[in-house]
Amino acid sequence: MDLCVVTALWYLVPLYLLVYLLCFIFADADFTLLWASLVGNRPETKLKGLVVWVTGASSGIGEELAYQLAKCGSRLILSARREDELNRVKRKCLECANLQDEDILVLPLDLLERTSHEAKMKAALEYFGHIDILINNGGRSQRSLCLETSTDVYQALMDLNFLGTVSLTKQVLPHMTQRGSGSIVTVSSVVGLAGAPLATGYSASKHALQGFFNSLRTELTDYPKILISTVCPGPVQSKIVHNAFTEELNKPVATACNQEHKMPTSRCVRLMLVGIANSVKEMWIAQQPFLLFYYMWQYAPTIAWFATDILGRKRVQNFKAGLDADLAYFTKPKSS
Numbered sequence: 001m002d003l004c005v006v007t008a009l010w011y012l013v014p015l016y017l018l019v020y021l022l023c024f025i026f027a028d029a030d031f032t033l034l035w036a037s038l039v040g041n042r043p044e045t046k047l048k049g050l051v052v053w054v055t056g057a058s059s060g061i062g063e064e065l066a067y068q069l070a071k072c073g074s075r076l077i078l079s080a081r082r083e084d085e086l087n088r089v090k091r092k093c094l095e096c097a098n099l100q101d102e103d104i105l106v107l108p109l110d111l112l113e114r115t116s117h118e119a120k121m122k123a124a125l126e127y128f129g130h131i132d133i134l135i136n137n138g139g140r141s142q143r144s145l146c147l148e149t150s151t152d153v154y155q156a157l158m159d160l161n162f163l164g165t166v167s168l169t170k171q172v173l174p175h176m177t178q179r180g181s182g183s184i185v186t187v188s189s190v191v192g193l194a195g196a197p198l199a200t201g202y203s204a205s206k207h208a209l210q211g212f213f214n215s216l217r218t219e220l221t222d223y224p225k226i227l228i229s230t231v232c233p234g235p236v237q238s239k240i241v242h243n244a245f246t247e248e249l250n251k252p253v254a255t256a257c258n259q260e261h262k263m264p265t266s267r268c269v270r271l272m273l274v275g276i277a278n279s280v281k282e283m284w285i286a287q288q289p290f291l292l293f294y295y296m297w298q299y300a301p302t303i304a305w306f307a308t309d310i311l312g313r314k315r316v317q318n319f320k321a322g323l324d325a326d327l328a329y330f331t332k333p334k335s336s
């Protein structure tokens with residue numbers, strides 16, 4: 001081989017690896033999604049005018065989805081249980097975007113009341129005539145040790161996060177297969193791919209969603225214009241810890257401290273919209289060092305087990321010491 005080529009390779013390969021490493025250190029999403037955000041379709045172009053149904057739109061990620069979708073010019077169906085909160089979100093959408101009152105339908109919905117979902121679907125169709133995108137976002141997390149957690153809590157987590165989502169999806173899907181197009185986007189979690197202590201039931205419900213939607217996607221290969229997408233965020237600023245289940249139903253979380261160390265909600269939602277606009281089937285969204293864990297779980301599970309055992313032990317110790325479980329990764333345990 002020519003000496004010049006060998007010398008060039010000698011310098012280029014480490015340079016390539018260095019660039020790759022730097023990209024990875026500063027990445028906050030998987031490379032497909034980051035690539036789409038650099039060179040792919042812009043949500044402002046692709047989502048304009050589409051009818052998007054968002055569940056869990058009264059706070060956190062769902063609320064931010066409403067604002068960013070409104071700015072993209074999407075028409076919205078906002079669902080959650082509290083109508084007054086949804087009206088507040090609607091008002092803010094109208095203030096920040098160029099939409100008319102009739103472009104946003106407030107449709108209160110309880111994911112647990114599965115018998116009401118058919119009527120909600122009818123109401124949505126009567127209003128807009130069709131649905132382009134369903135974003136299954138509503139859900140609750142968990143902060144409790146398995147040994148102390150009542151089976152009722154596990155039942156409630158599966159009823160809400162899994163069956164509630166499946167029920168609404170089953171209402172919307174026939175409409176999309178009839179039209180031959182549409183997107184069903186489901187907010188799963190990093191714990192839908194891996195496991196985390198204090199979240200055994202939550203993680204199980206998100207794994208169930210992953211299994212359901214991964215299977216559904218392959219069942220729908222005759223409908224190439226229907227997108228089934230799952231979003232797997234790591235820690236994101238929202239009310240999720242405050243609203244989490246504990247060891248007993250109706251027992252509130254004791255310590256939910258500030259969320260500043262987590263990914264800003266606006267960044268998570270921007271990446272989600274980029275993913276939807278570019279038909280990304282699975283999105284990994286997390287800041288480092290959490291993003292590293294997704295890759296380890298995917299490509300080096302033995303190393304992932306080792307690392308999660310160390311972090312998991314610390315998380316449990318801190319939880320028992322009365323510290324916020326998320327923040328506890330970055331702080332020393334205190335007994336008072």
Ligand SMILES: NC(=O)c1ccc[n+]([C@@H]2O[C@H](COP(=O)([O-])OP(=O)(O)OC[C@H]3O[C@@H](n4cnc5c(N)ncnc54)[C@H](O)[C@@H]3O)[C@@H](O)[C@H]2O)c1
Nearest residue numbers: 056058059060061110111137138139189235236238239240
């Ligand atoms: N914030 C995070 O760190 C994080 C990470 C991974 C995944 N997620 C997922 O993101 C989604 C949104 O959560 P968030 O972080 O915005 O939390 P959040 O608590 O701020 O919002 C949850 C939303 O779900 C709604 N909801 C709860 N129970 C409902 C019911 N029975 N019927 C209808 N709506 C109901 C709430 O009213 C609220 O609007 C959830 O599915 C959650 O599992 C969040």
